[in-house]
Amino acid sequence: MSDALALHGIDKSFDGFRALDGAHFAARWGEVHALLGENGAGKSSLMNIAAGLYAPEAGTLLVDDNPVRLAGPRDAARHRIGMVHQHFKLVAPFTVAENILLGLPPPGEFDAAQGYGARLAAVRAAVAAQAQALGFAIDPGQRIERLSVAEQQRVEILKVLLAGARILILDEPTAVLTDAEAARLLHTVRALARQGAAVVLVTHKMADVQAFADRVTVMRAGRTVATLEPRAASEAELVRLTVGDTAQAEAPRAATPAGAAASAAASAAASAASAAASAASAAVCPVRLAVRGLRSAGAGQPALDGATLEVRAGEIYGLAGVGGNGQGELAQAIMGLLPLAEGALELEGFGDLRAASPEQRRALGIAAIPADRYGLALAGDLSVAENFGIGQVHDSRYGSAAWLDRRRMEAAAQEAVKAFDVLGVRSIRQKAALLSGGNAQKLVIAREFSRLGGQPRLVLAHSPSRGLDVRASAQVHARLRAARAAGAAVLLISEDLDEVLALADRVGVIVRGRIVAEFAAPARRQDVGQAMVATH
Numbered sequence: 001m002s003d004a005l006a007l008h009g010i011d012k013s014f015d016g017f018r019a020l021d022g023a024h025f026a027a028r029w030g031e032v033h034a035l036l037g038e039n040g041a042g043k044s045s046l047m048n049i050a051a052g053l054y055a056p057e058a059g060t061l062l063v064d065d066n067p068v069r070l071a072g073p074r075d076a077a078r079h080r081i082g083m084v085h086q087h088f089k090l091v092a093p094f095t096v097a098e099n100i101l102l103g104l105p106p107p108g109e110f111d112a113a114q115g116y117g118a119r120l121a122a123v124r125a126a127v128a129a130q131a132q133a134l135g136f137a138i139d140p141g142q143r144i145e146r147l148s149v150a151e152q153q154r155v156e157i158l159k160v161l162l163a164g165a166r167i168l169i170l171d172e173p174t175a176v177l178t179d180a181e182a183a184r185l186l187h188t189v190r191a192l193a194r195q196g197a198a199v200v201l202v203t204h205k206m207a208d209v210q211a212f213a214d215r216v217t218v219m220r221a222g223r224t225v226a227t228l229e230p231r232a233a234s235e236a237e238l239v240r241l242t243v244g245d246t247a248q249a250e251a252p253r254a255a256t257p258a259g260a261a262a263s264a265a266a267s268a269a270a271s272a273a274s275a276a277a278s279a280a281s282a283a284v285c286p287v288r289l290a291v292r293g294l295r296s297a298g299a300g301q302p303a304l305d306g307a308t309l310e311v312r313a314g315e316i317y318g319l320a321g322v323g324g325n326g327q328g329e330l331a332q333a334i335m336g337l338l339p340l341a342e343g344a345l346e347l348e349g350f351g352d353l354r355a356a357s358p359e360q361r362r363a364l365g366i367a368a369i370p371a372d373r374y375g376l377a378l379a380g381d382l383s384v385a386e387n388f389g390i391g392q393v394h395d396s397r398y399g400s401a402a403w404l405d406r407r408r409m410e411a412a413a414q415e416a417v418k419a420f421d422v423l424g425v426r427s428i429r430q431k432a433a434l435l436s437g438g439n440a441q442k443l444v445i446a447r448e449f450s451r452l453g454g455q456p457r458l459v460l461a462h463s464p465s466r467g468l469d470v471r472a473s474a475q476v477h478a479r480l481r482a483a484r485a486a487g488a489a490v491l492l493i494s495e496d497l498d499e500v501l502a503l504a505d506r507v508g509v510i511v512r513g514r515i516v517a518e519f520a521a522p523a524r525r526q527d528v529g530q531a532m533v534a535t536h
């Protein structure tokens, strides 16, 4: 079978940093081809070149074995290449059909004569038909802002398919989905390949690669290291190819001496953590965070509808649930970003948090890692150092709000970048938006764990390892365990059930804005899974 998409000898630099160095990749018609690699390995950059977003400095791109030059995404669409990005590109107040119409090529003379209303009606019908063919329950007239993350992703997929894509690039599509949603998506992807499409699946999830990909290409530091059939390889082998060698794959490793020290400290603290955890269950620790009967304000069905839970000092409370059941709203309520109609929110030693501003809450010892890292945690246009310093200005670490000691802030940021293994930082003054997805997340984590003298009282972590590679995920998990060992209360909200089961001392399940079940660890996967869907 011929290659649908091939990239040969691709070079790409950003500000003198070589992100791609002779990279190559080829996907055939009718196959699901996974692309694996550590955070910052160059996967998104390579696929952005295939999607016409970046121009390579060297190398060739072939579609159907013919060399092509792409001047932009529209050109890629003409060659039937479509990409669904890690961060969706939908207009929230617009409907599904309006968004899809926006993604279609400008109308030809005939279509333009039809007028907007008629074209929108045609798109609505096409969306409904395509959604039905794929088994997606999507209402073309629904506004994007009312859809869950999984539904928005389906809209993105419909958008590229309706624009005619037969080479479909999905950048970490399962990172935002629950087990069941991810399985459904991956089966859809397989069905598309069976119908002849070429599907590129950029992912960190080895199990998905082994279960759903026909072939896998592994990248490391801008280069292609191997292409193989994943079913013939063990998971350990794939991990080894990804990170370099087995020792590195098994233990969270650090690329720098400072990082090594940080990793060692984190894992030492992590082993102390299990002892602390059992101590915590024996001697009951005080309730650090009490959430009682929270109900969000606003018209219609409230996103939080009587949510009640307690997180104790020295424990990790894992909140599981199907995405879109109020998890984001709960995190925002704790951070002080969501208007509440009813309920109480109390922090041990302070009392009612509801009148406290987001800054006050941070100063009280709340470290927050929100799921929407670009929306709520980082300012993409600000530098890495400024993003690190945000929120620390008020505690006078770097002078005062009126007079900022930039040099001190930059030195601290530089140190944290090393200690937390944030890769791809050429200069501490570069824009945060230029970091790869995983490294942007590591920057948020570095900031949150560096504030408050490194001793947060409450860690709010929503999908903290989303988009992180194996090694980085292990590092984040070690940090959460270390925080628990140091006496912090950790509220881990995650749609990744494996993550919740691996870390939590107690597991709660949220359905429609309410905690419907709680389990002590070790919780059984089936029981938690059942509670997640029972009343959904």
Ligand SMILES: Nc1ncnc2c1ncn2[C@@H]1O[C@H](COP(=O)(O)OP(=O)(O)OP(=O)(O)O)[C@@H](O)[C@H]1O
Pocket: 014, 015, 019, 037, 038, 039, 040, 041, 042, 043, 044, 045, 046, 423, 424, 425, 434, 435, 436, 437, 438, 439, 467
């Ligand atoms: N527009 C850009 N400007 C500057 N640097 C960039 C840009 N895009 C990517 N990079 C850099 O190129 C390198 C590769 O990033 P890329 O996003 O391709 O990695 P990735 O393998 O997709 O990582 P992740 O798994 O974290 O998403 C990183 O060091 C990143 O900081």
